[in-house]
Amino acid sequence: xxxxxxxxxxxxxxxxxxxxxxxxxxxxxxxxxxxxxxxxxxxxxxxxxxxxxxxxxxxxxxxxxxxxxxxxxxxxxxxxxxxxxxxxxxxxxxxxxxxxxxxxxxxxxxxxxxxx
Amino acid sequence: xxxxxxxxxxxxxxxxxxxxxxxxxxxxxxxxxxxxxxxxxxxxxxxxxxxxxxxxxxxxxxxxxxxxxxxxxxxxxxxxxxxxxxxxxxxxxxxxxxxxxxxxxxxxxxxx
Numbered sequence: 001x002x003x004x005x006x007x008x009x010x011x012x013x014x015x016x017x018x019x020x021x022x023x024x025x026x027x028x029x030x031x032x033x034x035x036x037x038x039x040x041x042x043x044x045x046x047x048x049x050x051x052x053x054x055x056x057x058x059x060x061x062x063x064x065x066x067x068x069x070x071x072x073x074x075x076x077x078x079x080x081x082x083x084x085x086x087x088x089x090x091x092x093x094x095x096x097x098x099x100x101x102x103x104x105x106x107x108x109x110x111x112x113x114x115x116x
Numbered sequence: 117x118x119x120x121x122x123x124x125x126x127x128x129x130x131x132x133x134x135x136x137x138x139x140x141x142x143x144x145x146x147x148x149x150x151x152x153x154x155x156x157x158x159x160x161x162x163x164x165x166x167x168x169x170x171x172x173x174x175x176x177x178x179x180x181x182x183x184x185x186x187x188x189x190x191x192x193x194x195x196x197x198x199x200x201x202x203x204x205x206x207x208x209x210x211x212x213x214x215x216x217x218x219x220x221x222x223x224x225x226x227x228x
Contacts, residue, residue, distance in 0.1 A: 042221070043218040103165065106162070107152075109157070
């Protein structure tokens with residue numbers, strides 16, 4: 001029973017297209033994240049949602065729009081895809097640190113996006 | 117800017133050796149320092165973590181050493197095994213933990 005699941009696992013698309021990546025967690029966590037991992041394995045935070053509220057929005061182009069319909073889901077929509085968007089995108093979740101004192105993220109297996 | 121600096125970029129050790137990965141940070145607002153392990157095709161998985169009020173933490177073969185005054189911390193893997201071959205990331209979180217910053221990663225290869 002997967003804790004943080006992302007779909008699709010692979011996504012190959014042409015420049016200029018619009019695509020979405022879906023993420024769901026069944027851990028009952030309050031906070032969800034999107035991270036981008038580039039070809040050099042560097043992990044960079046993009047967005048963070050706590051109880052469906054956007055709390056972190058790093059310097060990400062506004063072609064990227066996250067949406068959290070409920071606490072268990074955080075989707076990422078990307079408009080007008082560019083070659084430089086090619087990367088692995090990871091969804092993650094965590095408990096409410098303030099309430100539980102428990103840190104640590106649980107990551108999904110990633111979505112490898114290739115823009116051609 | 118790179119808020120958490122990690123070294124080395126890659127590391128090769130013999131089975132049974134003790135690889136050491138080092139990290140340094142600047143922001144004194146960080147108060148939680150986790151290490152993540154990532155295998156190819158998988159997401160990072162939390163391995164071990166430490167708070168700055170502790171100088172060392174052990175979990176199985178993995179040990180974190182923490183030097184608050186130097187703003188440095190390191191991961192030691194005792195009796196390393198080929199199955200430990202993976203990419204290791206150090207990270208740092210400020211209070212609240214909503215924005216964990218990762219180091220650049222260290223690719224470890226343990227020779228059989």
